[in-house]
Amino acid sequence: MSEIAVDILNMTKRYGSFVALRDVCLSIKDNEFFTLLGPSGCGKTTLLRTIAGFEAISEGAIKLYGEDIADLPPNKRPVNTVFQQYALFPHMNVRANVIFGLQRLGQDETTARARVDEVLDMVQLMEFADRLPAQLSGGQQQRVALARALAPKPKVLLLDEPLSALDLKLRQSVRQELQQIQQTTGITFVFVTHDQEEALTMSDRIAVIADGQVQQVGSARDIYEAPQNRFVADFIGETNLIDVAVSSVSGGYATCVLPGGDVQFTCPAAAGAVVGHGHLSVRPERVSLVKPQDGLLRGVTTRQVYLGTDMSVDVRLEGGKIITLRLQNSEETHIPEIGDPVGLNFETGTARLLED
Amino acid sequence: MAAQIAKKSTSNTSTYAGLGVFLMLPSWAVIGFFLVLPVGMMLIYSFLTKEFRGGVIWEFSLNAYDQFFFDRGLFGDAPPVIEWTYINIFWRSIWQAGVATFFSLLIGFPTAWFIATRTGPNKSVWLFLITIPYWVNLLIRTISMKFLIRDTGPLNEWLLSLGVISEPIHIINTSFAVQLGLFYSYLPFMVLPIYASVERYNFAYSEVAADLYASRRATLTKIIIPIVKPGIIAGCILVFVPSLGAFLAPDLLGGAKNFMIGSLIEEQFKGNAGNWPFGAAVSMILLSMVLVVLTFYARQQAKEGAR
Amino acid sequence: MARKLDIRHFPGFLPITYLCLFLLYAPLIIVMIYSFNDSNSITIWGGASLRWYGEVFWGVESAKFKAAALNSITIAVMAATTATTIATLAATAMLKAGRFRGKSVSFALINLPLMVPEIVTAVATLIFFSAIGFTTGYLTILVAHIVFCIPFAYLPIAARMQGIEDVYEQVALDLYATRFQAFRLILLPLMAPGIISGFLLAFIISLDDFIITNFVKGAGIETLPTAIFGAVKQGIKPNIMAISTLLLLVSVVFVTLSYLVGRMGQNKK
Numbered sequence: 064m065s066e067i068a069v070d071i072l073n074m075t076k077r078y079g080s081f082v083a084l085r086d087v088c089l090s091i092k093d094n095e096f097f098t099l100l101g102p103s104g105c106g107k108t109t110l111l112r113t114i115a116g117f118e119a120i121s122e123g124a125i126k127l128y129g130e131d132i133a134d135l136p137p138n139k140r141p142v143n144t145v146f147q148q149y150a151l152f153p154h155m156n157v158r159a160n161v162i163f164g165l166q167r168l169g170q171d172e173t174t175a176r177a178r179v180d181e182v183l184d185m186v187q188l189m190e191f192a193d194r195l196p197a198q199l200s201g202g203q204q205q206r207v208a209l210a211r212a213l214a215p216k217p218k219v220l221l222l223d224e225p226l227s228a229l230d231l232k233l234r235q236s237v238r239q240e241l242q243q244i245q246q247t248t249g250i251t252f253v254f255v256t257h258d259q260e261e262a263l264t265m266s267d268r269i270a271v272i273a274d275g276q277v278q279q280v281g282s283a284r285d286i287y288e289a290p291q292n293r294f295v296a297d298f299i300g301e302t303n304l305i306d307v308a309v310s311s312v313s314g315g316y317a318t319c320v321l322p323g324g325d326v327q328f329t330c331p332a333a334a335g336a337v338v339g340h341g342h343l344s345v346r347p348e349r350v351s352l353v354k355p356q357d358g359l360l361r362g363v364t365t366r367q368v369y370l371g372t373d374m375s376v377d378v379r380l381e382g383g384k385i386i387t388l389r390l391q392n393s394e395e396t397h398i399p400e401i402g403d404p405v406g407l408n409f410e411t412g413t414a415r416l417l418e419d
Numbered sequence: 420m421a422a423q424i425a426k427k428s429t430s431n432t433s434t435y436a437g438l439g440v441f442l443m444l445p446s447w448a449v450i451g452f453f454l455v456l457p458v459g460m461m462l463i464y465s466f467l468t469k470e471f472r473g474g475v476i477w478e479f480s481l482n483a484y485d486q487f488f489f490d491r492g493l494f495g496d497a498p499p500v501i502e503w504t505y506i507n508i509f510w511r512s513i514w515q516a517g518v519a520t521f522f523s524l525l526i527g528f529p530t531a532w533f534i535a536t537r538t539g540p541n542k543s544v545w546l547f548l549i550t551i552p553y554w555v556n557l558l559i560r561t562i563s564m565k566f567l568i569r570d571t572g573p574l575n576e577w578l579l580s581l582g583v584i585s586e587p588i589h590i591i592n593t594s595f596a597v598q599l600g601l602f603y604s605y606l607p608f609m610v611l612p613i614y615a616s617v618e619r620y621n622f623a624y625s626e627v628a629a630d631l632y633a634s635r636r637a638t639l640t641k642i643i644i645p646i647v648k649p650g651i652i653a654g655c656i657l658v659f660v661p662s663l664g665a666f667l668a669p670d671l672l673g674g675a676k677n678f679m680i681g682s683l684i685e686e687q688f689k690g691n692a693g694n695w696p697f698g699a700a701v702s703m704i705l706l707s708m709v710l711v712v713l714t715f716y717a718r719q720q721a722k723e724g725a726r
Numbered sequence: 727m728a729r730k731l732d733i734r735h736f737p738g739f740l741p742i743t744y745l746c747l748f749l750l751y752a753p754l755i756i757v758m759i760y761s762f763n764d765s766n767s768i769t770i771w772g773g774a775s776l777r778w779y780g781e782v783f784w785g786v787e788s789a790k791f792k793a794a795a796l797n798s799i800t801i802a803v804m805a806a807t808t809a810t811t812i813a814t815l816a817a818t819a820m821l822k823a824g825r826f827r828g829k830s831v832s833f834a835l836i837n838l839p840l841m842v843p844e845i846v847t848a849v850a851t852l853i854f855f856s857a858i859g860f861t862t863g864y865l866t867i868l869v870a871h872i873v874f875c876i877p878f879a880y881l882p883i884a885a886r887m888q889g890i891e892d893v894y895e896q897v898a899l900d901l902y903a904t905r906f907q908a909f910r911l912i913l914l915p916l917m918a919p920g921i922i923s924g925f926l927l928a929f930i931i932s933l934d935d936f937i938i939t940n941f942v943k944g945a946g947i948e949t950l951p952t953a954i955f956g957a958v959k960q961g962i963k964p965n966i967m968a969i970s971t972l973l974l975l976v977s978v979v980f981v982t983l984s985y986l987v988g989r990m991g992q993n994k995k
């Protein structure tokens with residue numbers, strides 16, 4: 064098992080009576096690209112700032128490679144941050160910005176200069192070294208901010224939505240660049256975003272956060288394929304949540320009864336799932352269309368939307384619940400007309416009973 | 420960006436377009452006629468011959484400037500040597516104003532920083548407390564200071580009664596008293612522009628600095644001070660310039676030994692001892708010095724703006 | 727611990743701020759206290775009384791100070807009114823009239839009275855009036871006050887005007903108002919808080935001026951500051967402290983009003 068870089072233990076952060084982070088436990092591994100993903104206002108920035116040392120924590124502990132750092136001021140933590148708005152020092156040129164941290168650490172001039180050249184080279188900004196921040200484009204400023212934070216070789220690099228100020232094209236290319244830099248430098252990255260595509264494509268592991276609490280931690284695949292609860296299932300990608308009666312849960316599997324039928328079936332269950340009333344999550348692309356009498360569920364087609372390579376079809380079940388499915392847009396796929404009665408089917412392994 | 424938009428909107432759709440000159444006319448007339456023209460007259464007067472009961476004789480003369488810079492002996496026929504009396508008064512004024520500015524900065528910067536970093540309604544209360552003394556009559560403030568620091572004034576009484584000192588400290592009529600008076604007169608001028616700069620300061624810079632291992636001290640000297648420098652310079656000028664030409668503080672607190680430019684000028688226009696051309700010349704020299712400082716400031720601002 | 731992490735906090739700045747306030751207020755407060763001193767000596771405390779306030783209003787010197795106060799107030803009202811009017815027009819020109827000839831010079835010109843040292847303005851004004859053969863007196867004081875009040879009235883007015891978007895007047899023009907009507911019915915009412923603030927500041931500035939007044943007043947006419955200065959030259963007497971306290975209160979009341987009016991306008995927006 065690899066070493067733990069940042070260990071957050073039962074950490075709570077309050078602003079007055081408002082609880083911004085509640086009982087957060089996270090272990091971020093060494094050399095990992097770790098992403099904090101969640102909707103606006105969920106506490107991502109706050110969590111990052113507690114690691115950087117800009118916010119004091121109210122309860123719990125933060126450890127960096129085993130050492131408790133909760134009491135260390137930011138300038139004593141071997142952690143650097145790429146700020147969302149970059150905050151390049153306006154009165155210093157690119158080189159002076161990048162060398163700033165090295166000088167504070169007391170590195171000798173030649174070593175520091177060599178390191179500056181190295182990181183500027185890494186972000187391909189050599190030719191802009193003597194410019195002031197105001198003379199750079201947004202993308203270039205972003206890379207200076209990155210170089211500045213990388214220069215002191217931090218143990219952990221924190222990035223707060225560093226790509227949000229860039230346009231779509233640029234964002235996509237910088238994503239790859241970032242990933243590559245993470246791999247070559249071997250620095251642990253903690254990356255904040257509210258963009259799920261960004262999170263899914265870049266990260267080794269993702270922590271989904273909502274309302275100041277960690278909802279689930281896992282790889283992109285884990286989180287998409289095996290969401291823990293309704294929030295995660297709904298927030299990451301699209302899903303259908305179906306009300307079911309759960310008759311038994313054991314060994315990671317549950318037996319449930321679908322609505323409007325007496326079909327009983329067994330599917331994987333999240334850790335917190337319980338007997339009684341529950342929710343089943345089924346991804347739209349996992350649902351297939353069959354003849355009404357062959358389906359696990361039956362309903363009437365109410366809507367179809369053309370999406371290019373795909374087709375999205377809505378089916379209303381007898382109880383009124385709408386199920387969305389994704390069909391490939393090819394010659395042989397049969398697309399039902401609106402009003403057609405249809406049956407819906409899915410592999411029991413692709414459905415998942417959630418923690419309620 | 421915002422400035423660009425604003426500029427665009429005024430140039431295209433100004434409500435009173437074309438009326439600018441008309442609306443501006445009263446200001447031009449009043450300030451032009453009663454300030455610019457008088458300063459021009461003053462320049463002319465400085466090159467005229469003095470009339471003994473005050474006033475001038477309309478005859479060109481360089482005497483006023485000659486008197487300022489050169490000593491030609493009692494009868495005016497000795498070979499000219501540099502006259503130090505007036506130059507020394509200028510030096511003393513610059514020194515006094517400089518000391519007052521330095522101490523204003525020392526107290527004013529932390530105060531401005533502290534106020535600018537308050538949050539909520541407290542902030543405007545603090546700011547208001549700092550501005551009030553500025554609006555209180557300068558004469559009254561100077562008198563209050565004089566009353567406070569007199570040999571038998573409340574300060575000495577109080578220190579004596581506490582046993583801190585065994586005999587009154589003599590402050591009044593010293594150059595320290597003048598410095599104190601100038602400092603006291605113009606301190607709010609230091610706080611306000613620095614406050615305005617700190618208000619605009621983006622605290623993310625401090626966070627980045629701390630993140631990059633800068634101590635508080637390094638953050639202050641390497642990041643904060645360079646960035647809020649325009650406010651600091653503005654504050655220093657707003658304290659230094661009026662201190663240089665101040666009349667009340669040196670006159671009421673300094674006594675005869677601590678003569679400054681203001682008193683020198685004032686003397687030339689009072690009673691029979693006056694010398695109007697000389698007074699005009701000294702005023703011109705003071706004005707030129709102020710203009711030099713202001714030009715330096717304007718260039719500094721332009722440089723900051725270019726960034 | 728939270729403080730250690732607070733990048734805005736610098737140890738020692740709070741005490742310095744208190745020191746700053748102490749230095750600014752101590753002399754004023756002490757004079758206020760001693761103005762209630764029931765004693766002939768200014769230093770020896772003889773119990774509290776309003777004796778010296780009585781002296782100010784009904785004592786031997788009261789006539790002199792009343793005349794001076796009347797001059798001060800009438801001059802301040804007239805100077806502030808004129809300066810506010812001029813400054814309002816100037817602000818409209820600078821901010822709402824687009825480009826015009828001499829605009830860049832105008833800005834410098836309006837602020838010129840702030841940049842020229844007071845004593846220089848005083849000398850220049852005296853020389854000017856004497857050169858054109860104008861007898862110094864009430865009128866010369868008034869004119870000089872109008873000049874240096876203009877920038878003080880201009881600052882709050884321009885600040886307020888900057889916050890008023892052009893659309894309101896454009897709507898008025900669209901609804902068939904003439905430009906003069908747009909100015910009178912839309913801009914002026916919206917500007918009211920700024921204009922009142924400007925007037926109050928100009929009023930205090932005029933009321934407070936000593937140096938320029940002292941130069942251009944001529945013989946036989948006094949304003950409150952010159953009268954007080956003349957009296958202080960003879961030594962600080964308790965009645966001076968009472969007058970000072972009154973004048974101080976007037977300033978504080980006016981500045982507070984100006985501040986509240988300015989803020990009221992903002993809240994409404």
Ligand SMILES: Nc1ncnc2c1ncn2[C@@H]1O[C@H](COP(=O)(O)OP(=O)(O)OP(=O)(O)O)[C@@H](O)[C@H]1O
Binds near residue numbers: 107
């Ligand atoms: N200084 C503060 N005082 C009080 N509440 C705060 C403070 N800073 C943040 N909060 C609150 O804490 C919560 C989390 O804020 P945070 O900035 O961490 O959100 P975020 O997840 O980064 O959101 P976004 O994606 O919009 O940046 C928010 O509800 C916010 O209002």
Ligand SMILES: [Mg+2]
Binds near residue numbers: 107109
């Ligand atoms: Mg955020």
